[in-house]
Amino acid sequence: AQSVTQLDSQVPVFEEAPVELRCNYSSSVSVYLFWYVQYPNQGLQLLLKYLSGSTLVKGINGFEAEFNKSQTSFHLRKPSVHISDTAEYFCAVSDAGDMRFGAGTRLTVKP
Amino acid sequence: SQTIHQWPATLVQPVGSPLSLECTVEGTSNPNLYWYRQAAGRGLQLLFYSVGIGQISSEVPQNLSASRPQDRQFILSSKKLLLSDSGFYLCAWRGSSYNSPLHFGNGTRLTVT
Numbered sequence: 001a002q003s004v005t006q007l008d009s010q011v012p013v014f015e016e017a018p019v020e021l022r023c024n025y026s027s028s029v030s031v032y033l034f035w036y037v038q039y040p041n042q043g044l045q046l047l048l049k050y051l052s053g054s055t056l057v058k059g060i061n062g063f064e065a066e067f068n069k070s071q072t073s074f075h076l077r078k079p080s081v082h083i084s085d086t087a088e089y090f091c092a093v094s095d096a097g098d099m100r101f102g103a104g105t106r107l108t109v110k111p
Numbered sequence: 112s113q114t115i116h117q118w119p120a121t122l123v124q125p126v127g128s129p130l131s132l133e134c135t136v137e138g139t140s141n142p143n144l145y146w147y148r149q150a151a152g153r154g155l156q157l158l159f160y161s162v163g164i165g166q167i168s169s170e171v172p173q174n175l176s177a178s179r180p181q182d183r184q185f186i187l188s189s190k191k192l193l194l195s196d197s198g199f200y201l202c203a204w205r206g207s208s209y210n211s212p213l214h215f216g217n218g219t220r221l222t223v224t
Contacts, residue, residue: 032210043117043201043215044155051210090155094209098145098170103154 002027002093006102014110015083021076021105023091033074034092034099035065044090050074061085081109113138117202117216124223130175130189132219134202137183142204144185145213146177149199161185162207197223 007022025031032051036044048059055067065076074091086109091102117134124130136142146158157170159177167177174193178186185202200219205211 034212036213036215041199041218041220043203043217044213045215046212049210049212092213098157098160098168099205099213100157101147101155 002031002095002100004091004093004100004102006089006091006105008105009103010106010108012108012110013081016080018079019077019081019085019107021089021091021107023074023076023102025072025074025091025093027093027095029095032094033065033067034094035059035063035074035076036090036092036101037061038088038090038104040087047076047089081107083109083111085109113204113214115202115204115214115216117219119219120217121220122222124192124221126194126223127191130187130192130196130221132187132200132202132221134185134187134216135183136204139183139204139206141182141207143207143211144179145203145205146185146187147201147203149201149218151198155201159187192223194223197221 003026005024013019034049035047037047038044047063048057050057050067058064063078088104090104092099114137143162145160147155149155161167161179175189202216203213205213
């Protein structure tokens with residue numbers, strides 16, 4: 001069965017600084033990878049997804065992620081964060097039947 | 112376009128009382144449906160998923176159950192709530208393909224007192 005590990009539970013960063021949220025996965029078959037964002041007391045919104053093709057995928061709100069098969073990673077990046085990016089971010093993997101999520105990374109952007 | 116409705120938004124129930132949370136999807140047919148629970152400060156735990164009417168897969172043995180009486184309706188139930196059932200419950204749907212993303216409802220905040 002697939003699993004996802006988000007290596008950082010909390011990431012504090014100053015406004016306009018770059019950020020990377022790390023995600024590693026394990027799966028015995030080909031996978032599809034996703035990043036979601038959750039604002040307080042709301043459901044999750046899709047940021048971006050990797051299905052196939054180019055390993056660098058771009059999403060909404062200026063985020064991008066790079067799929068690295070040899071390192072089984074799918075790290076999320078943004079070159080310059082805003083206060084409004086403060087939220088919980090979840091990495092997810094899907095291979096058959098269901099989707100598994102990491103424990104989440106709390107991104108806090110400070111002024 | 113597809114939409115997902117989940118209600119109620121918040122719920123406070125005493126220990127031992129029953130529970131029924133409902134989720135409906137519009138604008139698509141034969142979706143895969145999911146119930147997740149999110150405890151405070153923790154990630155998402157998959158509770159149930161369904162690939163069709165009457166087909167329910169349970170991920171975690173507990174006092175919760177799920178049913179899918181109609182194609183686009185998914186219900187989470189309990190006969191007797193426990194304190195540990197408190198949390199944020201999220202319903203989600205996606206297409207039948209494994210590369211389809213999940214689309215989430217706005218969640219139900221359940222507090223068992």
